[in-house]
Amino acid sequence: MASSMKLMLFSALILLSFQAVFSVTPLQFQHPLDPLTKEEISLVQTIVQKKYPTSSNRLSFHYIGLDEPEKNAILQWESIKPRIITVPRKALAITIINSITHEIVIDLKARRIVSDNIHNGNGFPTLSVDEQAVAIELPLKYGPFLESVKKRGLNLSEVVCSTFTMGWFGETTNRRTVRVECFMKESSPNIWVRPISGLTIVVDLELMKIIEYHDSGIIPVPTADNTEYRLSHQKPPFGPKQHSLATHQPQGPGFTISGHSVSWANWKFHIGFDARAGIVISLASIYDLEKHKSRRVLYKGYISELFVPYQDPTDDFYYKTFFDAGEFGFGLSTVSLVPNRDCPSNAQFLDTYVHNADGSPLLIKNAICVFEQYGNIMWRHTETGIPNESFAETRTEVNLVVRTVVTVGNYDNIIDWEFKASGSIKPAIALSGILEIKGVDIKHKNEIKSDQHGTLVSANSIGVYHDHFYIYHLDLDIDGVSNSFEKTSLKTVRVTDGSSKRKSYWTTETATAKTENDAKIIIGTSPGELSVVNPNKKTAVGNDVGYRLIPAIPAHPLLTDDDWPQIRGAFTDFNVWVTPYNRTEKWAGGLYVDHSHGDDTLAVWTKKNRDIENKDIVLWHVVGIHHVPAQEDFPIMPLLSTAFELRPTNFFERNPVLKTLSPKDVQWPGCPK
Amino acid sequence: MASSMKLMLFSALILLSFQAVFSVTPLQFQHPLDPLTKEEISLVQTIVQKKYPTSSNRLSFHYIGLDEPEKNAILQWESIKPRIITVPRKALAITIINSITHEIVIDLKARRIVSDNIHNGNGFPTLSVDEQAVAIELPLKYGPFLESVKKRGLNLSEVVCSTFTMGWFGETTNRRTVRVECFMKESSPNIWVRPISGLTIVVDLELMKIIEYHDSGIIPVPTADNTEYRLSHQKPPFGPKQHSLATHQPQGPGFTISGHSVSWANWKFHIGFDARAGIVISLASIYDLEKHKSRRVLYKGYISELFVPYQDPTDDFYYKTFFDAGEFGFGLSTVSLVPNRDCPSNAQFLDTYVHNADGSPLLIKNAICVFEQYGNIMWRHTETGIPNESFAETRTEVNLVVRTVVTVGNYDNIIDWEFKASGSIKPAIALSGILEIKGVDIKHKNEIKSDQHGTLVSANSIGVYHDHFYIYHLDLDIDGVSNSFEKTSLKTVRVTDGSSKRKSYWTTETATAKTENDAKIIIGTSPGELSVVNPNKKTAVGNDVGYRLIPAIPAHPLLTDDDWPQIRGAFTDFNVWVTPYNRTEKWAGGLYVDHSHGDDTLAVWTKKNRDIENKDIVLWHVVGIHHVPAQEDFPIMPLLSTAFELRPTNFFERNPVLKTLSPKDVQWPGCPK
Incomplete structure (x- = not known):
């Protein structure tokens, strides 16, 4: 939750960029999904200020970002090489001008305002x-x-x-x-x-x-005793002791970053960045060695919202029902990564720009890091069954991780996108930072007479119960745009005809979701698998080409349906939702989520119960943690993590890393004497 | 499932040890939980053969292992230094002599048979x-x-x-x-x-x-087309390409192994090994920097059984309801790890001995590896809220992993025990190897007219549906022997008295399990936390000292309760069970699980509904995967993993790694010219 005084931080960690005069240097970007450049942000500022001079208007910028091109345009641009097609380059600025919220779209090439609409509905923009x-x-x-x-x-x-x-x-x-x-x-x-x-x-x-x-x-x-966590202020004894562990890549990194486009192993994808969403992974495609072509998996993936309702109804806490992405901005709250600490020594870093309230660009140094890491065994087998032909075959796995850290006040969200050469994408969330504490006049648990709504983590300190619900927007394009959502149920079958010595077994039943209501899933209520498939593509033996969602252990909301925060955070009602692609349906809690009334949420959109079969569809996945604090979380919390996996399931004809070589062994160099 | 012709393998990968004559060298072991040495196994062979000469008896050894000392004796031995207390050293040999199963206990110091009992019940020993x-x-x-x-x-x-x-x-x-x-x-x-x-x-x-x-x-x-997976037989193009990634530790490893005892960071534990259980982690204690003492967490942990029921009722498959640990032996099926492939270059290896059917010792080279790995961030916070005092603090995490691989026929089980300095133990399972395939006269899915009980993963090849249910025996001793099992439920509370603007919130209700029936848990049916606490120890503010189980997404059995395999594998009925410590209750599916009738399972033992409050208790945790094969699993399967975490929860007064230093940065050395 809660952020404040960011300006102070930025003055220390981040270079403030003052652009008093409109820059005439080219507005360089390389990919139509690249985040707005420093110059483009300045241009937005200049153009809006020209229409609404600050001399006569109270003007503040609450969002400046890429007004995303139509998906069609991007896909066309991507498919034709050399890239002769031009894609419109527009920016969206959400501003409050004299207390009125404006949505201003600017054509960055024509350098003019395309539209200027006033928001009259409920809710307010992201705070500056x-x-x-x-x-x-x-x-x-x-x-x-x-x-x-x-x-x-x-x-x-x-x-x-x-x-x-x-x-x-x-x-x-x-x-x-x-x-x-x-x-x-x-x-x-x-x-x-x-x-x-x-x-x-x-x-x-x-x-x-x-x-x-x-x-x-x-x-x-x-x-204040025992609340300090800075190393410089700790007294010995230190410990436990950790030995150094360095990762070295004598062949250099296995990935290349060109602009915001990453190539690694069989993957290619684009790393975008948005003041509200933070990191955005787009156009992730995997090269199929057998089909000799790149096949798209994910058009776009990002965390659409993070809902953090505290569970204390008293005056000090009842209102704490935060929507961290929409209220504070995941991009605005992205912090500079510390090399060798937040990312290993072999990481490469990307900077990015967000904006100040006056519309000027603000650099976040080292906002994103990309690194490879040892990733366990890729596959193995020791064969013991063949006379005189025993052997062991193991392929070692190196994975690629893209990381950002979003610190919204007290909590630090470590957001990873892990890619595996075997085709999996594993988005992971890890929580660290500091608990929100409620002061109480209680020093020992035996003084507690009534519900304190949390754990006594230290004298006078209640770590208040709360949830963290992240919702991922996953616009999967499994080998093409038109996809379907399949639910495969595992069903017990009783053998009653004496045809087997078994009395039972299980089998699968696969149903394709026709409409949005068919795709509202509470995970854990019945065994099964959830897949996004391309019904227009089949494997050689006839299976639907698909990717499967392997969820983490799910968390379900515990607030009542009629409670205000739950109405606003109704996107947590299900762990999985599927919607038809709609360019405007980006924020699961609504575009204007501060003070929102819950009238622009995923739960409301899906009431239309639209068709989702063989359409361009978006998978929404809620990943959650019910957080009962423990004393170990105090005064700063060791990582608490959750992750899920998007895993190819009949996407490839066979194991796509069958012909991968384990990377070469490396010896620490001994220098010649 | 199924192993065979192991002998062939061992001749290639493993040194056969022939001990025709009884060795008079000392039977060296360092710790009373150390696995039997080569000499001790030979001694068992000699002593049993003396009573039952092979000239006149058909004698085969199906198990030779440590007859574990009483827990009291071990704890006493451990607590008193110098270690003047001696602990009895005995072996258990399960033999079949002239078609009758004998359980022979041998005093290794006295070099004599202590008892020789005949097994008359159902079921047979592990196959040789x-x-x-x-x-x-x-x-x-x-x-x-x-x-x-x-x-x-x-x-x-x-x-x-x-x-x-x-x-x-x-x-x-x-x-x-x-x-x-x-x-x-x-x-x-x-x-x-x-x-x-x-x-x-x-x-x-x-x-x-x-x-x-x-x-x-x-x-x-x-x-046979497209079924080959050995590198030496693959044809180009190879790919995807992976760059080398080496881990180096210029200060050397952060752990030491003395005999079978490991010290690392704040952890100490013992690595045992058993022909049936495979790897056994014992006496895991963590040093508490604040209390200036080592505190025990886990007396003993190992995988007690692995149940793999296939889901095809037809003649070729109905009987495939394997109990891999009890039928084939996780220890006997442990394979030699390939350095730099199965474990990273910084790993250290331990050899171990099992036995041949004639009772002679059999060396498994590199049966276990121990290594440190980069483990993400340990904890972090960027503070943005304090004027002129912005900073970022991050501690880097290095973890310790203990790994074995158990290959039972087609499947390879990668078994990891990960230790974190923050106090967590994360046991993980990953599956690789090869699917069991049913041959069918079907080349394309559109030829399928009836349930084939699996996925058509290639022409004429059905990857048959099945489950993998691992059950961990976790004899937790949370800061002492007497522990209780606590279920904390998260309950919605409605606000009806107008005392809050909120209409609801959740709170916790903690119940202590009195008896075994209270502790039979199906995970996922209601939100909550499961902990083992020491009710005799409190933190300074009065919380029960405990460890919490953070499960993976659970799998529940889908066979009917009255089906024969489910009766035998009834330990899968719940994801969590708690029993009072009982030296003989080691094998959740029964000691004699081959052809067993399900009369000696965890489900049967717990029918006594024994007291478990403030007692020496054992937590049993079932970790499972329902496996619907995919084409990517063919011809060899990329890792499919699951893991759970035992996490300190009010065990420490505060974050136990608050005063850990991040390991020193390392640069790849440049050699002077």
């Missing part, structure tokens, strides 16, 4: 980092807050505040507000575990002032 | 490799089989047979029999995908002759 940086300063000059601080005997100069989105609980008022929560810093930078509890502070972001304030009474701020 | 090697030769000299081969126009010199256990289908006869199935080799060593279908061959292992033979008619043997 800059407005949050202003909002969190407000309490520090607000009389009643100063009194609360004084009453608690706290040192004002050690108070740090942060913004938290408000959620929506049926209100009919329509103000762009945030909650502000404050923390104590003092000797530890771990503010998240040291809340000043009992305060309600609401800021109106348009008025930029505190419009609601309430102090429900003093609750002790947890101590 | 040697008797299988004899059985598979029988058809090649059996008239009716030669006729069947001739009738099919097959070349007898290319026929290779293999043994398959018979299962049990309610018969009251009690003969030690195996099915023999034969395959065509010709140009490809991939016999498993080229069965000579339609033949029923039953061998009585005591008579060592074919007692049943039936030829139901000719079904084409699938072609």
Whole structure:
């Protein structure tokens, strides 16, 4: 959740790029799906400011990104070489101009505004980092807050505040507000575990002032002892000790990055980046050695939303029902990766640009890393059954990982896309960072008399129960655009006719989903397999060419259907959904998810129950973790991970890595004397 | 499934150790849980042969292993240093002497037989490799089989047979029999995908002759084309290409192996090995930097059984309901690991000894490997919320893996035990090797008129549906011997009193299992967490000290409860079971699982519904895969994996790797000119 004061970070970790004057250098990009360049972002700023001069308008940019070309256009562009086809290059800017939300589309080649629509519906755009940086300063000059601080005997100069989105609980008022929560810093930078509890502070972001304030009474701020996690501030003994382990590739990396396009082993794909979605994997195709051609698997994949509802109904926490991607921006919250730490020494890094609230470009250095890693055995067999012909055959596996880290306030989301030469794509999520702590006047579990809605992880510190629900948008194009979704059920068959000594066995029943309702799946209720197939392509022996979803252990929402947060986060109602491709259906919780009313979600779109058979379809997959905090998660949390696999299933005629050579052995060089 | 002709393999990969004369060298072992040494196995052979001279007895050894000391004795031995306490050293030999099964316990120090009991119950011991090697030769000299081969126009010199256990289908006869199935080799060593279908061959292992033979008619043997997988026999083009990736540790490995005891980071544990169980992890303790002491987590962990029921009720397949550990021996089926292929270049290897049917020791070179690997990020946080104090902290993770590979006929099971400095143990299973294929007279899916019980993976080749159910025996000792099993349920609470703007939230309810029935869990039916806690130890804030099971997506059996294989494999009825520690309850499918009647299984033991609260308890966890074969699994299968995690949960006061340093960076050395 919650981000604030990003500006401060960026000043330290990131180069601010000031573009006072419109650049006339070419707006270089190499691929129509490349993220907007620095120059293009500046151009957007210039063009919008020209129409809405800041001298006479309050103008803030809440999103600047590629207005994605039509899929047809991209596929045409990709299929014809040399690439003579030109694809329109447009940007979308979501701005708030004098408190009104505008969706402005700009033709970057023609350098003009194509459309300028006003959003009149519910919900607001992604918060800007800059407005949050202003909002969190407000309490520090607000009389009643100063009194609360004084009453608690706290040192004002050690108070740090942060913004938290408000959620929506049926209100009919329509103000762009945030909650502000404050923390104590003092000797530890771990503010998240040291809340000043009992305060309600609401800021109106348009008025930029505190419009609601309430102090429900003093609750002790947890101590700073044992909350420090920076190495530079730790005292010995250190441990446990780890020996160095270096990865070296004497032949160099097995991948090449050209612009944003990656080639590795039998894979080719494009790495996009978006201020809201963060990393976007597009046009992933795998080379089929037998068919002598590249075959598309994934047109586009990204995390569409992350819903984090906390499970404490009390004043301090009830509203914490975050939509991290839509409210704070996964791209805006992407942090610079630390070489040799966040990614291994053999990684290569990509920078990217997002934007400031004034529309100027903002560089994120090392936003993405790409690396190969030892990936276990690829396949093996020791043959013991043939006289005088014993042997062992093993192929070693090297995998490719594309990684970003999205830090939304306290939590760090490590987002990996792993590719395997055997055809699998394994998207993985790992959580680290810091728990959201509720301050309580309890030092030991035996003092607990009523539900505290979390685990007592340290004295005066409740790690509040919550969920993390990630939803992946997976526009699979299995060997072509027109696909179907197949559910294969495993069914017990009883033998009743005496035809076998067995009394039972299981077999499979495959059904093709005709409409969206057929494809709403709660995983775990019955055994089976879920596949996206191309019904127009068959293998030589007649199987449908497909990819299968191998899920992680699923999490299902536990809020009631009629509860406001669940209405807004209704995309968690099922673990799998399938929709027909629709260029506008990108955000499972809605485009304007801050204060949203749940009227623009995947659950609403699919009520149309559209046809999905033999169509261009999108698979949506919800990956979740119910998080009951443990003391080990305090004061900073070791990785908690989940992953799923998209695995070729009758996509290839046979094992596609049958003829892969294990990479050559490498010896650490001994230098000649 | 099925192993045969192991002898042939061992002659190539393994050094046969002939010990004709009793060795008088000391029977060196260092730890009372060390597997029997070569000399000890020889001693067992000598002592048993002395009582039952082979001149006058038909004597075969089906199991020779450590007769495990009482747990009390081991714990006492371990706790007192210097290790002045001596622990009895005994061996168990399960032998068949003149067709009668004997359980012979030998005191290795006193060099005498302590007990010699006859097994009168149902079921037979693990098959010996040697008797299988004899059985598979029988058809090649059996008239009716030669006729069947001739009738099919097959070349007898290319026929290779293999043994398959018979299962049990309610018969009251009690003969030690195996099915023999034969395959065509010709140009490809991939016999498993080229069965000579339609033949029923039953061998009585005591008579060592074919007692049943039936030829139901000719079904084409699938072609050898495209079944070859050996590199030396592949033709270009090769690919996809992988670049070398070497792991180097300039400080040397971070672990030390002394005898069979491993120290690594904050972990210490013992690697045992057993002819039946294969690898056994014992006495795993983790050093607590804050408490300045080692705290035990796992007394013993191993795979107790692997049940592989095929799902084809027809004559060729109905009986295929294998119990790979008990019928073929996970230890006996452990194969030599190929350095740089099955384990990375920085791995260290351990050899081990099993036994031949004559009781002589048999060396398995490189049976176990131990290595460190890059393990992602350990924990991280980028702080963006504090004015002028932005920073990123990341600790890199190196993990330790202990690996064996068990190849039972066609399938290769890659068995990993991964240890993390953050306290987690992650046992993982990966499957590779070769599908069991049923020959059919079908070349294309559109010729299929009735259920073929599998996937047409190639012309004339059905990859038959089946399951892989592994059951782990996990004798957890969480910070001491007396533990309890806790089920924490996540429950929706409705807000009905208007006390919150929320209409619902979830909270937790923890129940301690009193008896075995309380601890029979089908995972996935309701959200929650499963933990083993030490109710006698609390953290400073009062939480029960514990470890949590984070399961993989579970598989549940689909056979009916009254079906014979399911009665025998009833340990799959639940994903989790908890029993009080009982030295004799080691094999979830029973000690004598070949032809077993299901009267000695975990499901039977737990009918006593014994107390398990605050007792020495064993957690049993079933990990499963329903396997619907795909063409990619043919002719050899890329790894299909599953894993679970035992994760400290309020075991430590806080993050136990808070004060870990990331390992030092390493540069590939440049040699001075």
